[in-house]
Amino acid sequence: MTVASLDRRAEQLLRDLAPQVLGATxxxxxxxxxxxxxxQEALIAAATQWPRDGIPDNPRGWLIQVxxxxxxxxxxxxxxxxxxxxxxVEDVPLVVAPAVYAEPGIDPDDTLVLxxxxxxxxxxxxxxxxxxxxxxxxxxxxxIAKSFLVPEAxxxxxxxxxxxxxxxxxVPFSMPDAxxxxxxxxxVLHVLYLIFNEGYVSSSGPSLHRTDLSSEAIRLMRxxxxxxxxxxxxxxxxxxxxxxxxxxxxxxxxxGELIPxxxxxxxxxxxxxxxxxxxxxxxxxxxxxxxxxxxxxxxAALHDEAPRAADTDWPQILALYGVLQRMSDNPVVALNHAIxxxxxxxxxxxxxxxxxxxKDERLAGSHxxxxxxxxxxxxxxxxxxxIALYGAAAAxxxxxxxxxxxxxxxxxxxxxxxx
Amino acid sequence: MKYMLMMNCPRDGxxxxxxxxxxxxxxxxxxxxxFSKKLHGSGEWVDGQGLDAPTQAKIVRAGKDGKPIxxxxxxxxxxxxxxxxxxxxxxxxxxxxxxxEASAAPGPGGAPFNMAIEVRQVMSGPPETA
Numbered sequence: 001m002t003v004a005s006l007d008r009r010a011e012q013l014l015r016d017l018a019p020q021v022l023g024a025t026x027x028x029x030x031x032x033x034x035x036x037x038x039x040q041e042a043l044i045a046a047a048t049q050w051p052r053d054g055i056p057d058n059p060r061g062w063l064i065q066v067x068x069x070x071x072x073x074x075x076x077x078x079x080x081x082x083x084x085x086x087x088x089v090e091d092v093p094l095v096v097a098p099a100v101y102a103e104p105g106i107d108p109d110d111t112l113v114l115x116x117x118x119x120x121x122x123x124x125x126x127x128x129x130x131x132x133x134x135x136x137x138x139x140x141x142x143x144i145a146k147s148f149l150v151p152e153a154x155x156x157x158x159x160x161x162x163x164x165x166x167x168x169x170x171v172p173f174s175m176p177d178a179x180x181x182x183x184x185x186x187x188v189l190h191v192l193y194l195i196f197n198e199g200y201v202s203s204s205g206p207s208l209h210r211t212d213l214s215s216e217a218i219r220l221m222r223x224x225x226x227x228x229x230x231x232x233x234x235x236x237x238x239x240x241x242x243x244x245x246x247x248x249x250x251x252x253x254x255x256g257e258l259i260p261x262x263x264x265x266x267x268x269x270x271x272x273x274x275x276x277x278x279x280x281x282x283x284x285x286x287x288x289x290x291x292x293x294x295x296x297x298x299x300a301a302l303h304d305e306a307p308r309a310a311d312t313d314w315p316q317i318l319a320l321y322g323v324l325q326r327m328s329d330n331p332v333v334a335l336n337h338a339i340x341x342x343x344x345x346x347x348x349x350x351x352x353x354x355x356x357x358x359k360d361e362r363l364a365g366s367h368x369x370x371x372x373x374x375x376x377x378x379x380x381x382x383x384x385x386x387i388a389l390y391g392a393a394a395a396x397x398x399x400x401x402x403x404x405x406x407x408x409x410x411x412x413x414x415x416x417x418x419x
Numbered sequence: 420m421k422y423m424l425m426m427n428c429p430r431d432g433x434x435x436x437x438x439x440x441x442x443x444x445x446x447x448x449x450x451x452x453x454f455s456k457k458l459h460g461s462g463e464w465v466d467g468q469g470l471d472a473p474t475q476a477k478i479v480r481a482g483k484d485g486k487p488i489x490x491x492x493x494x495x496x497x498x499x500x501x502x503x504x505x506x507x508x509x510x511x512x513x514x515x516x517x518x519x520e521a522s523a524a525p526g527p528g529g530a531p532f533n534m535a536i537e538v539r540q541v542m543s544g545p546p547e548t549a
Binding site: 408 | 433434436437438439440441443444445448449452469471472474475
């Protein structure tokens with residue numbers, strides 16, 4: 001959206017209101033693409049009129065009115081067009097113009113319903129991510145394309161196909177019933193988690209962080225938390241994001257290489273984000289409901305609370321990974337469980353657990369298992385084997401910062417062995 | 420005019436890095452970052468990507484039923500694309516200059532690495548997908 005002329009407060013207001021306005025419009029008209037165009041036009045109208053006339057008393061109502069008016073115009077135009085065509089082919093008009101809504105009803109849950117729609121399990125995760133950032137996050141297609149390092153035309157097509165899938169799947173724009181809600185909420189949280197991770201550990205490309213995506217995921221997560229403050233999974237995921245993102249400044253070195261947790265300069269960690277995350281972890285855990293996000297957040301909290309790496313409460317982290325492993329058969333959890341075991345019972349105990357993971361096909365060919373084995377062999381006093389595996393892991397990772405880190409780790413060890 | 424500068428290496432090219440001292444790896448990475456910044460700064464950058472290790476490369480052909488047949492066996496002498504830059508420059512000479520600069524990236528001991536950089540002009544014309 002073009003909001004260069006607006007001050008930051010108004011710009012923020014427009015971004016926060018955009019999904020609610022889109023939700024209110026979609027409630028009345030099914031056509032996703034046309035509704036989005038109408039909302040964009042309403043936002044542009046606001047961006048030109050508000051600096052001149054001031055922000056209206058009810059900015060949300062103002063935007064919804066403008067968007068609904070645009071949609072009504074659009075539908076009337078469609079009817080006129082189809083009527084002309086119907087005259088030609090003797091067809092029947094399919095679209096009925098709705099009444100003009102003088103006082104549109106506003107439902108604060110519209111943002112949530114829109115999220116449920118954009119993160120629908122029928123969509124691939126790539127489509128759901130793109131559509132969520134566009135429709136709920138209010139990012140431009142160009143911004144989303146840049147974040148994912150693909151051409152704008154490619155991203156535009158991905159978004160447009162996602163909208164078509166939603167239209168053709170006949171997903172109603174309404175709150176799913178209680179039985180379905182839990183499952184749909186978990187899709188939403190998964191998509192937001194993927195967006196956060198894409199920003200935090202860029203899966204490809206030269207830079208480890210794509211800050212905009214992480215910040216956007218946190219912003220959306222805050223919105224979900226505001227709507228569902230009592231949901232422990234929601235609270236847990238927001239906590240996990242804040243506690244992870246708090247370490248961002250300490251996570252890369254001078255040439256963009258990854259710096260592992262135990263070597264980070266902890267004075268660079270964001271104390272405010274950690275304090276907020278810790279309070280959320282307490283709230284999530286005291287609710288008594290234990291889910292994967294709460295557990296991961298609790299583990300992140302234990303790391304963030306340690307003033308030095310040596311102060312880390314590894315026995316408790318190991319216990320939490322044990323619980324997590326019983327809840328999920330994710331091999332990455334098993335890998336982290338092996339690392340925690342190594343920290344508590346020594347590297348040999350960790351290496352023994354890795355043996356079992358060799359057979360897991362989901363980790364076959366992954367650089368992660370190789371890299372963890374290299375670390376544990378280094379700690380176990382087998383530098384030559386560790387150097388060889390650091391090199392093998394470097395050859396397999398597709399992340400440049402991670403490759404650089406692994407190469408430097410091997411080089412540092414070689415210098416120690418053979419100065 | 421646009422040129423593609425292609426950095427090639429042998430199949431075990433990436434493994435050689437593991438025998439470099441840490442400060443030389445850092446110097447090499449720092450050079451690549453500053454080279455990329457320089458191309459952005461001069462307005463000549465179009466695109467650039469680094470590719471994963473050649474040991475992960477597969478050659479794919481369609482079988483009789485159209486299904487992919489992957490082949491991982493390559494002749495020893497084969498050179499692999501390690502990464503590339505596409506630059507938009509005033510003249511072929513400028514493209515060669517940039518290629519020479521990339522070729523002189525620091526190697527072990529800080530001496531120029533002298534990688535072979537293949538320079539090819541990107542053909543112009545309307546995009547075929549339009």
